[in-house]
């Protein structure tokens with residue numbers, strides 16, 4: 001396929017990824033298309049892959065406009081999270097996370113028919129997102145489930161109700177590291193709904209050079225940092241490597 005994923009942009013086919021790297025299944029039953037930062041971080045070249053205007057007229061314009069709007073909403077959300085953590089509202093700007101953030105829009109399609117198989121196939125197997133926050137829009141078809149207590153066994157999964165016009169927001173693993181687990185990243189999955197499903201996830205992750213280090217307000221002598229500081233780019237690279245390993 002001409003627009004196959006390169007530099008983490010473009011098309012990923014069915015079963016290309018396994019969001020739960022511990023699972024032995026053949027992969028998740030979804031296809032997707034990634035759109036990365038519009039003004040690219042490292043080069044002047046646009047690494048995004050756009051279908052030709054003749055094939056999909058105005059598609060690029062629509063996607064770029066959506067990307068910018070969700071990025072702006074995500075930044076506002078992060079300033080509210082900073083205030084909730086007793087930090088200045090521009091905390092995530094000051095630590096360099098929002099200077100050319102590593103923000104990816106992912107358009108997802110889950111097929112309705114899966115064919116017969118003995119193994120359990122997920123639309124998206126259980127995972128938490130990797131970055132700061134994810135803003136997720138869905139078409140309202142059920143399937144998304146959340147596990148409130150990811151360390152409890154057996155795990156209890158609950159359907160996430162659709163609210164028209166609202167985003168679902170997931171806390172990501174780097175936010176969990178920053179807050180020393182005060183804000184837990186959300187364990188979630190997508191079950192096959194027996195019906196075609198579309199969603200758009202916007203992963204708002206820090207600039208690759210931003211170092212994610214436990215906030216002072218979130219640790220003390222009796223509650224030391226649970227994670228060492230890590231460069232965001234290194235953390236993301238490793239998580240993506242595991243997701244696309246098979």
Ligand SMILES: O=C(O)CCC(=O)C(=O)O
Nearest residue numbers: 108124138144190199201
């Ligand atoms: O499609 C959805 O509702 C969720 C997608 C998701 O969790 C992901 O791509 O990380």
Ligand SMILES: [Fe+2]
Nearest residue numbers: 127128129188
């Ligand atoms: Fe996710």
